[in-house]
Amino acid sequence: MPRAFSERDPVEVARALLGQLLVHQHRGVLRVGRIVETEAYVGPQDLACHASKGRTARTEVMFGPAHHAYVFLVYGMHHCVNVVTGHGTAVLLRALEPLEGLAGRRTDGPGRLTAALGITLAHNATPLDEPPLFLAEGDLVRPRDIRRGPRIGVDYAGAWARKPLRFWLRDNRYVSATP
DNA sequence: GCGGTGATAGAT
DNA sequence: TCTATCACCGCC
Numbered sequence: 001m002p003r004a005f006s007e008r009d010p011v012e013v014a015r016a017l018l019g020q021l022l023v024h025q026h027r028g029v030l031r032v033g034r035i036v037e038t039e040a041y042v043g044p045q046d047l048a049c050h051a052s053k054g055r056t057a058r059t060e061v062m063f064g065p066a067h068h069a070y071v072f073l074v075y076g077m078h079h080c081v082n083v084v085t086g087h088g089t090a091v092l093l094r095a096l097e098p099l100e101g102l103a104g105r106r107t108d109g110p111g112r113l114t115a116a117l118g119i120t121l122a123h124n125a126t127p128l129d130e131p132p133l134f135l136a137e138g139d140l141v142r143p144r145d146i147r148r149g150p151r152i153g154v155d156y157a158g159a160w161a162r163k164p165l166r167f168w169l170r171d172n173r174y175v176s177a178t179p
Numbered sequence: 180g181c182g183g184t185g186a187t188a189g190a191t
Numbered sequence: 192t193c194t195a196t197c198a199c200c201g202c203c
Contacts, residue, residue: 076184
């Protein structure tokens with residue numbers, strides 16, 4: 001995918017990423033999943049978005065060029081990967097449909113997704129249009145097959161927690177469980 | 180439902 | 192330096 005893909009409003013990108021492929025190439029091993037669930041984090045004003053802390057060492061990548069990876073560690077053990085859409089915005093990848101190199105691995109949920117593909121903090125700030133970690137063109141998704149609802153795990157964000165910024169493919173078995 | 184785990188940000 | 196907090200997950 002070209003970098004221009006991610007140089008758009010994060011909500012548009014969150015929808016457009018559904019059906020696209022996330023690929024990780026590591027020491028000759030190829031792992032590929034189809035993106036089936038995303039969440040938009042829409043900028044410094046969004047209290048659920050890490051960029052609401054302003055520009056810090058951690059959030060700086062979100063203010064850099066679009067189409068780069070923002071990877072962070074939560075709860076001391078789980079990595080989460082985002083597609084940076086610039087200006088302090090990003091799209092969290094929450095679930096994949098396994099396509100290649102993922103036999104027997106669960107890819108529903110942001111922590112399981114990164115564990116299955118082998119994504120770590122080493123991938124933070126890397127461009128997503130070249131190996132080892134990149135986005136590739138998948139299939140076209142019909143707008144009617146996209147569902148939306150509140151984001152997961154951000155209850156602390158008040159009214160921002162209730163905004164429908166989570167997107168997923170209707171009836172897809174790999175979408176993570178809804179609380 | 181509960182707690183592990185370590186990076187981060189802000190306080191001290 | 193210390194401490195609270197956390198875009199989760201597996202097991203109870």
